[in-house]
Amino acid sequence: MKVHETRSHAHMSGDEQKGNLRKHKAEGKLPEAEQSQKKAKSENDNGRSVNGAGDATSEYNEFCKAVEENLSVDQIKEVLEANGQDCSAPEETLLAQCQDLLFYGALEKCPLCGGNLICDNEKRFICGGEISEWCSCVFSTKDPPRKEEPVKIPDSVMNSAISDLIKKHQDPKSRPKRELGSADKPFAGMMISLMGRLTRTHQYWKKKIERNGGKVSNTVQGVTCLVVSPAERERGVINSGVVTGSSREQGLPVVSEAWLIDSVEKHEAQPLEAYDVVSDLSVEGKGIPWDKQDPSEEAIESLAAELKMYGKRGVYMDTKLQERGGKIFEKNGLLYNCAFSICDLGKGRNEYCIMQLITVPESNLNMYFKRGKVGDDPNAEERLEEWEDENDAIKEFARLFEEITGNEFEPWEREKKIQKKPHKFFPIDMDDGIEVRSGALGLRQLGVASAHCKLDSFVANFIKVLCGQEIYKYALMELGLDPPDLPMGMLTDIHLKQCEEVLLEFVEKVKTTKETGQKAEAMWADFSSRWFSLLHSTRPMRLHDVHELADHAASAFETVRDINTASRLIGDMRGDTLDDPLSDRYNKLGCKISVVDKESEDYKMIVKYLETTYEPVKVSDVEYGVSVQNVFAVESNAIPSLDDIKKLPNKVLLWCGSRSSNLLRHIYKGFLPAVCSLPVPGYMFGRAIVCSDAAAEAARYGFTAVDRPEGFLVLAVASLGEEVTEFTNPPEDTKTLEEKKIGVKGLGRKKTEESEHFMWRDDIKIPCGRLVPSEHKDSPLEYNEYAVYDPKQTSIRFLVEVKYEEKGTEIVDVEPE
Numbered sequence: 070m071k072v073h074e075t076r077s078h079a080h081m082s083g084d085e086q087k088g089n090l091r092k093h094k095a096e097g098k099l100p101e102a103e104q105s106q107k108k109a110k111s112e113n114d115n116g117r118s119v120n121g122a123g124d125a126t127s128e129y130n131e132f133c134k135a136v137e138e139n140l141s142v143d144q145i146k147e148v149l150e151a152n153g154q155d156c157s158a159p160e161e162t163l164l165a166q167c168q169d170l171l172f173y174g175a176l177e178k179c180p181l182c183g184g185n186l187i188c189d190n191e192k193r194f195i196c197g198g199e200i201s202e203w204c205s206c207v208f209s210t211k212d213p214p215r216k217e218e219p220v221k222i223p224d225s226v227m228n229s230a231i232s233d234l235i236k237k238h239q240d241p242k243s244r245p246k247r248e249l250g251s252a253d254k255p256f257a258g259m260m261i262s263l264m265g266r267l268t269r270t271h272q273y274w275k276k277k278i279e280r281n282g283g284k285v286s287n288t289v290q291g292v293t294c295l296v297v298s299p300a301e302r303e304r305g306v307i308n309s310g311v312v313t314g315s316s317r318e319q320g321l322p323v324v325s326e327a328w329l330i331d332s333v334e335k336h337e338a339q340p341l342e343a344y345d346v347v348s349d350l351s352v353e354g355k356g357i358p359w360d361k362q363d364p365s366e367e368a369i370e371s372l373a374a375e376l377k378m379y380g381k382r383g384v385y386m387d388t389k390l391q392e393r394g395g396k397i398f399e400k401n402g403l404l405y406n407c408a409f410s411i412c413d414l415g416k417g418r419n420e421y422c423i424m425q426l427i428t429v430p431e432s433n434l435n436m437y438f439k440r441g442k443v444g445d446d447p448n449a450e451e452r453l454e455e456w457e458d459e460n461d462a463i464k465e466f467a468r469l470f471e472e473i474t475g476n477e478f479e480p481w482e483r484e485k486k487i488q489k490k491p492h493k494f495f496p497i498d499m500d501d502g503i504e505v506r507s508g509a510l511g512l513r514q515l516g517v518a519s520a521h522c523k524l525d526s527f528v529a530n531f532i533k534v535l536c537g538q539e540i541y542k543y544a545l546m547e548l549g550l551d552p553p554d555l556p557m558g559m560l561t562d563i564h565l566k567q568c569e570e571v572l573l574e575f576v577e578k579v580k581t582t583k584e585t586g587q588k589a590e591a592m593w594a595d596f597s598s599r600w601f602s603l604l605h606s607t608r609p610m611r612l613h614d615v616h617e618l619a620d621h622a623a624s625a626f627e628t629v630r631d632i633n634t635a636s637r638l639i640g641d642m643r644g645d646t647l648d649d650p651l652s653d654r655y656n657k658l659g660c661k662i663s664v665v666d667k668e669s670e671d672y673k674m675i676v677k678y679l680e681t682t683y684e685p686v687k688v689s690d691v692e693y694g695v696s697v698q699n700v701f702a703v704e705s706n707a708i709p710s711l712d713d714i715k716k717l718p719n720k721v722l723l724w725c726g727s728r729s730s731n732l733l734r735h736i737y738k739g740f741l742p743a744v745c746s747l748p749v750p751g752y753m754f755g756r757a758i759v760c761s762d763a764a765a766e767a768a769r770y771g772f773t774a775v776d777r778p779e780g781f782l783v784l785a786v787a788s789l790g791e792e793v794t795e796f797t798n799p800p801e802d803t804k805t806l807e808e809k810k811i812g813v814k815g816l817g818r819k820k821t822e823e824s825e826h827f828m829w830r831d832d833i834k835i836p837c838g839r840l841v842p843s844e845h846k847d848s849p850l851e852y853n854e855y856a857v858y859d860p861k862q863t864s865i866r867f868l869v870e871v872k873y874e875e876k877g878t879e880i881v882d883v884e885p886e
Contacts, residue, residue: 125245125246125247125248126248128245129168129172129245129247132168132171132172132234132238133168133172135231135234136164136167136168136171136231137164137168139229139230139231140167140226140229140231142160142163143225144223144225144226144229145163145164145167146163147223147225147226148167148170148171148220148222148223148226149163149166149167149170151221151222151223152170152175152216152220152221153175153178154166154170154175154176154185155185155187155197158187158197162187165188166187166188169188169247170220171220171235171238172238172244172245173215173238173244173245173246173247174215174216174220174238174241174244175215175216175218175220175221176194176213176214176215176216177213177214177215177216179196179198179206179208180208180214180587181196181200181206181207181208181587181588181591182196182198182199182200182206182208182591183198184196184197184198184199184206185197185198186208186213188249189209192211192249192257192258193209193210193211193249194209194210194211194213194249195208195209196208196209199415199491200415200591200594200595201595201599202488202489202490202491203413203489203595203598203599203602204413204414204415204591204594204595204597204598204599205413205415205416205492206415206591207414207415207587207590207591207594208587208591209587211249212246215241216241217241218241219239219240219241220235220238220239222235222236222239254281254282255281255282255332255333255335255336255337255338256278256281256282256283256332256338257281257282257283258282258283259278259282259283259284259293259294259338260283260284260285260286260291260292260293261278261283261284261285261286261292261293261294261295261296261329262285262286262287262288262289262292262294262295262296263275263285263295263296263297264295264296264297265297265298266298267296267297267298267326268298268326269326271285274296274329277329277333278329281332281333289321292321293322294321294322294323294324294328294341295321295322295323295324296324296325296326296328296329297323297324297325297326297346298325298326322341322342322345323345323346323347324341324344324345324346325344325346327344328341328344331344374551374553375507375553376504376506376507376553376556377553377554378408378423378499378554378555378556379502379503379504379506379507379508379556379559380499380500380501380502380503380504380556380559381397381404381406381499381500381501381502381559382396382397382404382406382501383397383406383503383507383556384396384397384425384427385423385425385437385439385554387439387446387451388425388427388435388437388453390427390429390435390437390453393429393430393432394429394430395427395428395429395435396427396428397425397426397427397428398425398426398427398428398434400463402483403479403482403483404482404501405424405425405426405463405466406424406425406426406499407423407424407425407470407478407496408421408422408423408424408496408497408499408554408555408556409421409422409423409424409473409474409494409495409496409497410422410494410495410497410555410601410602410603410605411492411493411494411495411602412597412598412600412601412602412605412606412609413492413598414594414597414598414601414609414611415594415598419442419443419601419606419609420440420441420442420494421440421441421442421443421497421552421554421555421605422438422439422440422473422494423437423438423439423440423554424436424437424438424466424469424470424473425437426462426463426466432455433455433456433457434455434456434459434462435453435454435455435456436453436454436456436462436465436466437452437453438450438451438452438453438469439451439452439554443552443553443554443605443607444607466478467479473493473494474487474490474493474494474495474496475488475490475493476488476490481496485498485563495602495603497555497557497560497564497603497605498560498561498563498564499556499559499560499561500559500560500561500562500633502559502636502637502640503559503636503640503641504556504557504558504559504636505538505541505558505559505632505635505636505639506538506541506542506545506551506556506558507556507641507643508636508639508640508641508642508643509536509537509538509541509635509639509642510533510536510537510538510642510643510650511537511538512537512539514642514643515533515536515537518533518536518642518649518650518651519533519651521648521649522649522651522652523649523652524651524652524655525663525664527664527699527701528655528662528663528664528701529651531662531699531701531868531870532651532654532655532662533651534729535635535654535732535733536639536642536650536651536654540728540729540730541558541632541635541730543730543777544628544632544728544729544730544731545557545558545628545629545632545730548606548621548625548628548629549606549607549608549609550604550605550606550607550625550629551607552605552606552607555605557604557605557629557632558629558632558633558635558636559633559636560629560633564603565626565629565630565633567603568600568603568604568626568629569626569744571596571599571600571603572600572622572623572626572744572745573744573745575596575618576618576745576746576747578592578596579615579618590611593611593612593613594611596612597609597610597611597612600612600622604625604626604629615747615748615749616749618747619747619749619751619752623743623744623745623747623752624751626744627731627741627743627744628728628730628731630734631730631731631733631734631735632730632731634733634734634737634738635730635733635734638654638657638658638733638737639654639733642654658705658733658736658737659705659706659707659737660703660704660705660706660707660708660736660737661703661704661705662701662702662703662736662868663701663702664699664700664701664702665699665700665701665702665867667700671700671702671867672700674829674835674837675697675700675784675867675869676697677837678722678764678784678835678837679695679697679764679782679869679871681821681825681837681838681839682724682762682763682764682765682821682836682837682838682840683695683763683764683765683768684763684765684840685876686765686768686769686873691875691876692875692876693778693873693874693875693876694873694874694875694876695764695768695871695872695873695874696871696872696874697869697870697871698779698870698871698872699869699870700867700868700869700870701867701868701869701870702866702867703736703865703866703867703868705736705737705739705865707736707737707738707739708736708739708863708864708865709861709862709863709864710864711786711830711864711866713864714786714788714862714863714864715830715831715832715833717788717790717862718788718789718790718791719788719789719790719791719793719812720786720787720788720789720832720833720834721762721786721787721789721833721834721835721836721855722784722785722786722829722833722834722835722836722866723760723761723762723784723785723786723787723836723855724760724761724762724763724764724766724767724782724783724784725740725758725759725760725761725767725782725783725784725785725865726761726766726767726768726769726770726771726782726783727767727770727771727781727782727783728770728771729771729779729780729781732781732783732868735783735865736865736868739860739863739865740758740785740860740863740865741758741860742756742757742758742858742860743755743756743757743758743759744756746803748799748849749849750849750850750851750854751854753796753799753800753815753849753850753854754796754799754800754803754806754813754815754854754856755800755803755804755806755807755856755858756803756807756858757803757806757807757813757856757857757858758787758856758857758858758860758862758863759854759855759856760785760787760854760855760856760863761852761853761854761855762820762821762836762852762853762855763817763819763821763840763852763853764782765840765852766851766852766854767782767783768780768782768871768873771871778872778873778874779870779871779872779873780870780871780872780873781868781869781870781871782868782869782871783865783867783868783869784865784866784867784868784869785863785864785865785866786833786863786864786866787855787857787862787863788812788857788862788863789812789813789814789855789857789862790810790811790812790857790862792811792812793811793812793813793814794806794811794812794813794814795813795814795815795816796813796814796815796816797815797816797845797847797848798848798849799849800813806856806858807858810857810858810859810862811858812855812856812857813855813856813857814853814854814855814856815848815850815853815854815855815856816843816845816848816850816853817843817845817848817850817851817852817853817854818842818843818845818846818848818850818851818852819840819841819842819843819851819852819853820840820841820842820843820852820853821836821837821838821839821840821841821853822838822839822840822841823836823838824838825837825838825839826838836853840852
């Protein structure tokens with residue numbers, strides 16, 4: 070029952086079985102080519118050889134052959150050790166390292182992490198070390214740094230048959246420079262197979278591929294990739310067993326002809342996955358991992374998938390043991406249910422792991438173990454075993470935990486003490502509850518629940534939205550934080566706090582760092598690996614700038630945090646749809662929500678405010694207008710009342726954008742300040758609650774997708790305080806603003822016409838006016854933004870239900886034929 074450390078390790082073992090190197094021969098002779106006299110060489114001013122690349126490559130090939138035939142494995146290791154190189158790799162890799170060292174000189178350590186450099190498939194040198202315990206090194210180069218000193222030769226090698234040949238390259242001045250993966254040979258070392266009708270003949274591409282360093286094969290066995298025309302898809306060829314059968318099962322990349330064209334034009338082989346044409350075609354019985362699918366196809370699978378583990382006490386669905394009354398085993402205050410994640414972008418690794426001990430009535434204790442990639446169940450390592458002895462099962466669980474994480478189980482489970490270890494998983498700290506994707510109601514259940522709901526019909530429909538699975542599943546799907554195997558909407562406060570601390574630490578690092586080039590890339594890769602290990606993603610990515618940091622880390626964290634709040638309030642609604650669960654959750658909100666009469670002055674004011682300050686949301690080339698469906702007035706116990714807020718100075722009614730998935734938390738707990746400070750809209754003023762006087766700005770956040778046109782905008786009264794500070798650029802120091810809780814106004818490139826502003830409820834300003842250009846044409850903000858730092862200075866007053874509608878379209882009723 071051994072658990073392999075990594076999948077890559079399992080793959081490596083296949084290479085190690087290819088055979089051992091030839092043992093050292095006592096009377097070994099040099100190849101004739103090495104014994105023959107070499108042609109005279111010209112040298113540059115420094116004494117370095119300036120032979121052509123072809124001559125150097127030919128000489129190196131002969132040299133490699135001699136080393137392989139005359140040096141034993143032990144001698145190869147002695148050479149590497151004497152020159153400070155790593156000797157832990159498989160034998161074939163050690164041979165290649167030794168050959169490179171003896172001919173071109175010893176490699177320096179990696180300039181990023183101090184690890185050992187190795188040649189990767191004759192294309193580049195990469196580092197085998199780690200940036201940190203979270204991320205493998207991302208350093209790569211075609212011209213690695215080498216030691217400017219003679220190669221150290223052990224005595225056993227100096228006495229070998231090829232000692233004279235080795236001595237010849239010992240002097241740094243006599244070494245040639247190694248040329249890797251010539252830029253004008255993008256297909257060097259590749260075997261490519263062509264299939265179907267391409268825009269150019271197969272003969273044309275055969276010549277082109279060979280001219281660019283590659284070869285063409287008439288079969289798909291052992292090739293680098295298969296090139297097809299996307300048109301073959303329409304003819305059903307790609308979906309046939311020829312491609313999606315053996316080819317896909319073997320992991321053979323199937324790419325479009327554009328890959329050939331672009332690789333030749335750019336003089337470099339382009340990433341195969343960017344030209345994949347079959348990621349959404351799965352072999353019967355085989356699934357395509359979600360991270361290899363087109364995002365739209367992955368989204369369909371995600372939304373259709375059931376959450377397999379709802380929280381700390383959730384028995385994993387695939388065990389089928391919950392159907393027999395199975396429960397998570399608990400003893401001495403410990404729950405034996407653990408979930409783990411690892412995302413190492415340096416190695417391209419993104420996996421999860423599940424371990425559970427499950428009790429079943431009238432049965433032995435069961436242990437479930439699963440490890441793999443999201444959406445790749447057929448290739449996951451999975452087992453379910455019965456244990457007669459309870460203590461043995463507990464010991465095995467603890468052993469597996471230590472093998473997976475490098476830490477002991479009990480200190481983690483009792484005190485959350487753990488230290489991340491390189492190449493090991495990290496626990497996802499699940500909370501004891503039911504994740505909203507499991508506990509909230511599906512569409513059919515919502516219909517039954519609403520039929521028994523005693524609330525006003527409009528309010529009931531609003532609560533239906535907040536208590537339905539849909540908005541939460543869509544939100545997590547859009548963020549790529551929707552693995553069906555891990556309950557990302559039911560995490561402990563300790564885990565969420567750790568995520569927040571990691572984010573804040575990195576934000577400060579970004580502000581102060583002076584790193585550029587590969588050192589900056591390593592910094593971002595390290596954070597990205599850490600982030601997507603803590604918040605396991607179906608689509609992890611290496612973040613590169615503050616905009617991506619805001620979208621995929623800061624905003625994502627706030628959404629996950631708010632969904633966790635929703636999970637706790639909604640709980641498990643699946644079994645009580647006849648007992649009016651909607652009214653029950655409404656009462657738990659601790660608020661009063663009422664529909665605003667469409668003939669009232671407040672309703673008319675809100676519609677005017679929206680229509681006056683709105684500009685169409687643009688998605689690609691399509692623009693979306695908006696129409697008001699309903700307006701709800703809100704009075705919440707967690708939010709300052711209108712009477713309380715009216716006692717404060719300088720009050721303005723402002724628009725706030727929000728995902729529908731975040732609404733329940735806003736109503737239940739009130740607004741929270743932004744999680745961090747970044748020089749991008751929404752985070753520019755630090756840890757503040759940010760609103761706008763333009764409905765157009767809020768609508769960007771409220772817009773969901775073209776196939777889900779409904780959304781909500783929030784109207785809140787904000788007290789800006791006695792003194793308001795105006796900015797046209799991101800402030801360098803937001804901490805002072807946060808500490809003093811100074812009201813802030815960020816001046817955008819557009820403003821509302823001040824002459825049209827008016828007052829509401831005596832002294833609350835409504836900045837309702839036509840959007841006109843401001844004098845701040847270079848502002849990073851398109852519209853004005855307002856920031857307050859104390860939640861007690863804001864009061865949510867209205868929720869505006871809107872519908873986004875494509876502009877310029879006309880709906881025509883077609884009579885049936």
